[in-house]
Amino acid sequence: MGRKTFLLLFCFVVLSLQADGFLISPYPSDYFLLSKADQKAFIYYDGRNETLILSLDYAGKAKDLAWLIPTPTQPKVTKAPKDFFQNLGKLLSLYKMDTSLTTGYGGLPGGKSEKVIVIERKQVGIFQIAVLSANDPDALYKWCKQEGYNLPSATPFVVKPYIDNKWFFVAVKIEKSSSRGEETIEASIHPLKIEFETSQIVYPLRISYLNRLSLGGKVEKIDAWWNSVVEFRREGKEIASAIEKETWNDISEGKSFEQSILKKLGFDELADEYNKALAEKGSINDFLLLSKKLEEGIEELAKREINNLEIIVLADFFVRIADYTPKKLASYLKVSAIAPIEKDVLENYLKDENGEPIIKQEKKVLCLTEINGDVPYVAYSGDLYLTEDKKAIVIDVIKKTFGK
Numbered sequence: 001m002g003r004k005t006f007l008l009l010f011c012f013v014v015l016s017l018q019a020d021g022f023l024i025s026p027y028p029s030d031y032f033l034l035s036k037a038d039q040k041a042f043i044y045y046d047g048r049n050e051t052l053i054l055s056l057d058y059a060g061k062a063k064d065l066a067w068l069i070p071t072p073t074q075p076k077v078t079k080a081p082k083d084f085f086q087n088l089g090k091l092l093s094l095y096k097m098d099t100s101l102t103t104g105y106g107g108l109p110g111g112k113s114e115k116v117i118v119i120e121r122k123q124v125g126i127f128q129i130a131v132l133s134a135n136d137p138d139a140l141y142k143w144c145k146q147e148g149y150n151l152p153s154a155t156p157f158v159v160k161p162y163i164d165n166k167w168f169f170v171a172v173k174i175e176k177s178s179s180r181g182e183e184t185i186e187a188s189i190h191p192l193k194i195e196f197e198t199s200q201i202v203y204p205l206r207i208s209y210l211n212r213l214s215l216g217g218k219v220e221k222i223d224a225w226w227n228s229v230v231e232f233r234r235e236g237k238e239i240a241s242a243i244e245k246e247t248w249n250d251i252s253e254g255k256s257f258e259q260s261i262l263k264k265l266g267f268d269e270l271a272d273e274y275n276k277a278l279a280e281k282g283s284i285n286d287f288l289l290l291s292k293k294l295e296e297g298i299e300e301l302a303k304r305e306i307n308n309l310e311i312i313v314l315a316d317f318f319v320r321i322a323d324y325t326p327k328k329l330a331s332y333l334k335v336s337a338i339a340p341i342e343k344d345v346l347e348n349y350l351k352d353e354n355g356e357p358i359i360k361q362e363k364k365v366l367c368l369t370e371i372n373g374d375v376p377y378v379a380y381s382g383d384l385y386l387t388e389d390k391k392a393i394v395i396d397v398i399k400k401t402f403g404k
Contacts, residue, residue, distance in 0.1 A: 043203065068170070074196065077120075116140055137159050200385055201386040203384040218266030232301045247294070269297070
């Protein structure tokens, strides 16, 4: 299974490393490994402002957790109720089985005086928060490095479209005194609430492409060798076969492991099997064992590149994926109109830390839509935008029943 992501766009999402942001590791290496990083997210959109509430179910080294989250306008960051997602789950359980329709759908002003501006620093629970703007992707990358966020070298390329459109960034990391150092932990992180103005419902997924590098250093090496960005789920068998062919040639020519294609592509863990096959040149059994372990390694990459995305959208209307969302990303997602939810029910379940309703709106009903799919990181070439689904005929029934 891939890492899970649920998004509630109103919205509710549980996202793996980052359907909403990039999970960064302060390791000295360009690459890092996380055994689990399930994210819960909720977004409410009132036509002008978006409220994004994020939580993380994390398994890994406590000191290595950090986020980088882009927003189209300057955000306000505060702490959300600790039990928010528990209450959200109770609300969703009332409606999840009532599915009636399923449809598939295949900043700051200009000025360059400072390249990175730290607008705000604050402590929110165990998190250290920095709200940033930038006009140079390389400068943002350098700032994050200096602050202990060890981003991959591809970061400037991925964040450039956000900077060109004058988006902001929320940099989040755990306060060192709150972590347990090298110890591996598994825990739910206290939710964060991020509010910002936007003319469209948007979930920033492009930056999540960087999480592909969490698969390990061999990913970029295989991309370069294959001469394209690889989707291991679709191309894994073909790639494994091609590597096996070259490996057989290497063994036949008596090349050492250091000279082999396996070493070139980063499969250091196969050194012993390679050397054994080399010593027994011509032994098909030793080569088949080596091939099996290589195929298992490729299959593991295929599993880990998948981000299971589940999105629940609550808005004045049912939604569909907007046409300007990248087609490849949209092709992995299924959209289902679920049910209307009455205002009184929302106010009963979704409350802030003071017990007040989080959703403050005048309409008697909002529409619930689900979006889900198993998405490989390579599909995150742009952000997910949602718009009104005028084909959802259920809307007319709702309006007639409950009024506008």
